[in-house]
Amino acid sequence: MKGLKNIIYMSLALGMLLYSVPQLNIGEGFTLPTVAGVVWICFALLVIAAHLHELLGVDEETRQDLVRVKRMKRWQNEQKIQGKKLLGLRK
Structure with a gap:
């Protein structure tokens, strides 16, 4: 379309x-x-x-690269948040 x-x-x-x-x-x-x-x-x-x-x-290849970068950043942020939760539970 x-x-x-x-x-x-x-x-x-x-x-x-x-x-x-x-x-x-x-x-x-x-x-x-x-x-x-x-x-x-x-x-x-x-x-x-x-x-x-x-x-x-x-721009299709560039668009796909940007999607990969965004996914990686989202994953890294999730890992940071989970790490902070784990540290908060240990204290």
Whole structure:
């Protein structure tokens, strides 16, 4: 389901980009409409790249490493708490 959402949003951004590029005033020199058009195109490409990055699963390995680290920290905290309980019972 997550991949489908990314495909839909990326397709919408790509369609929006393909529709709007011919209508933008680019190439008339360094004017405000040209700068706005270039910024808009860059933003649309950034959105498309972000969805493509998520679809390709580039961060999957990093995400799994973070899950392992969180599990280890949780286990260490549990061991510390159990150790304190044991020390409290011995006194």
